Amino acid sequence: MSSNDVLLGLVVVTALGFDFTNGFHDTGNAMATSIATGALPPRIAVALSGVLNLVGAFLSFSVAATIASGLVQTHLVTLTVVFAGLVGGILWNLATWYFGIPSSSSHALIGGVVGSTLAAAGGHAIQWHGLVSKVILPAILSPVIAGGIAVVGTYLVYRLTNNVVERVRGRGFRIGQIGSASMVSLAHGTNDAQKTMGIITLALIANGSLTSGTKAPAWVIVSCAVAISLGTYIGGWRVIRALGKGLVEIESPQGMAAESSSAAVILLSSNFGYSLSTTHVATGSILGSGVGKKGAEVRWNVAGRMATAWVLTLPSAGVVGALAYFAAHGMGGVTGVAVIFVVLVACAAGFFLKSRQGAVTAKNVNTEWTGSVVPVPAPAPIPA
Amino acid sequence: MSQWINLTALWKIIVIGLLAGAGLPALFAIGLRALNTRPQAASAPEGDGQVAAVSGGGVLGMAAAVLCFAVVLAAIGWGIYSIVHNS
Numbered sequence: 496m497s498s499n500d501v502l503l504g505l506v507v508v509t510a511l512g513f514d515f516t517n518g519f520h521d522t523g524n525a526m527a528t529s530i531a532t533g534a535l536p537p538r539i540a541v542a543l544s545g546v547l548n549l550v551g552a553f554l555s556f557s558v559a560a561t562i563a564s565g566l567v568q569t570h571l572v573t574l575t576v577v578f579a580g581l582v583g584g585i586l587w588n589l590a591t592w593y594f595g596i597p598s599s600s601s602h603a604l605i606g607g608v609v610g611s612t613l614a615a616a617g618g619h620a621i622q623w624h625g626l627v628s629k630v631i632l633p634a635i636l637s638p639v640i641a642g643g644i645a646v647v648g649t650y651l652v653y654r655l656t657n658n659v660v661e662r663v664r665g666r667g668f669r670i671g672q673i674g675s676a677s678m679v680s681l682a683h684g685t686n687d688a689q690k691t692m693g694i695i696t697l698a699l700i701a702n703g704s705l706t707s708g709t710k711a712p713a714w715v716i717v718s719c720a721v722a723i724s725l726g727t728y729i730g731g732w733r734v735i736r737a738l739g740k741g742l743v744e745i746e747s748p749q750g751m752a753a754e755s756s757s758a759a760v761i762l763l764s765s766n767f768g769y770s771l772s773t774t775h776v777a778t779g780s781i782l783g784s785g786v787g788k789k790g791a792e793v794r795w796n797v798a799g800r801m802a803t804a805w806v807l808t809l810p811s812a813g814v815v816g817a818l819a820y821f822a823a824h825g826m827g828g829v830t831g832v833a834v835i836f837v838v839l840v841a842c843a844a845g846f847f848l849k850s851r852q853g854a855v856t857a858k859n860v861n862t863e864w865t866g867s868v869v870p871v872p873a874p875a876p877i878p879a
Numbered sequence: 880m881s882q883w884i885n886l887t888a889l890w891k892i893i894v895i896g897l898l899a900g901a902g903l904p905a906l907f908a909i910g911l912r913a914l915n916t917r918p919q920a921a922s923a924p925e926g927d928g929q930v931a932a933v934s935g936g937g938v939l940g941m942a943a944a945v946l947c948f949a950v951v952l953a954a955i956g957w958g959i960y961s962i963v964h965n966s
Contacts, residue, residue, distance in 0.1 A: 759900030
């Protein structure tokens with residue numbers, strides 16, 4: 496086994512690790528509202544979403560290549576660059592998950608890769624026009640559009656059912672919610688699993704194992720699909736809680752309107768070749784469902800916190816990606832990458848252990864929102 | 880502007896998005912309404928949920944509801960079809 500094989504192996508494992516964080520970070524996009532309204536028991540919801548993500552990952556392969564090409568000059572990308580970019584993406588995903596912020600996994604990945612490419616090859620290696628027109632503008636527009644559609648949908652739904660008995664209405668829309676949330680899960684699988692497939696393919700091309708322009712090999716597709724669906728099944732309860740309970744106090748008609756809007760916007764956009772952030776769309780929709788219902792409580796401070804994190808996602812993941820590149824490159828070759836890999840695993844373990852101190856789980860995810868992600872503020876001991 | 884944003888795609892996403900994303904839940908709502916209206920609620924068996932057509936607007940309401948739900952299901956089917964065939 497040559498040192499290059501070791502390097503490639505580390506990159507692939509890191510990419511699958513990212514895919515896993517992508518899964519659990521984004522469970523809430525599809526299932527937060529269904530869990531909050533009780534349309535599905537929490538465990539069943541994440542299992543259903545996991546299965547549909549798995550199915551979705553095999554449905555379409557159109558976005559796979561777009562994640563890298565059109566954003567960076569792919570011929571300047573080395574294995575170390577891909578690796579450092581993934582480190583940036585994973586660490587940002589873990590940090591935002593810890594604070595219960597639904598930030599975009601796609602942006603974390605793109606930010607990380609752009610940052611490490613910048614560090615490795617300088618500004619000319621970035622296709623700035625592509626970055627603005629394919630990533631930044633859609634990121635600004637998509638939550639607004641999804642939110643607007645959800646406002647209209649929510650308004651219509653309440654208007655049309657105002658003379659239906661409350662119990663019957665709640666029950667009917669909970670069934671509708673299961674359908675619409677399933678569509679979002681499916682769309683998430685097709686969109687997000689492909690982003691990691693694209694990254695691994697990019698690594699294989701950088702390694703010379705594949706020629707440029709080749710499609711993702713079968714083992715890449717299968718392993719990415721499994722990683723994202725496992726991650727989804729684990730469930731990012733912190734993000735689920737922030738979306739389903741923190742942002743808006745949600746009822747089942749709102750939930751169905753929100754998820755329908757998300758599914759429609761995500762599917763239509765990928766139809767036009769925009770691989771936009773499912774997180775931004777879902778958050779915009781849930782916010783819209785709060786605006787569209789008369790008298791519903793929308794917590795704008797929570798929304799503001801999320802929006803701030805969105806703005807920070809690209810640059811922060813980029814900075815981490817760049818630092819990881821400098822560190823790995825400075826130590827050189829396989830050793831550098833292996834050392835950073837160990838650091839990454841240690842950080843991930845740290846986040847995990849820290850999260851157990853005040854855990855959000857399937858059991859307490861729906862506890863009344865009192866301003867914090869972790870339901871009962873546990874007396875947090877300061878680690879010595 | 881147009882080199883930054885594909886305006887054609889944008890307005891299509893907004894219009895079709897509104898039809899599918901807001902229109903379908905609305906249609907679903909009409910279906911529910913057709914099944915259950917308040918005037919008959921006095922005799923409505925509360926325990927049995929929205930499937931209980933007895934509380935609805937009779938045969939006509941039932942037919943309208945079935946039509947609404949069928950259109951919603953067809954749209955979902957079309958959505959899945961479009962994912963698979965745009966690869």
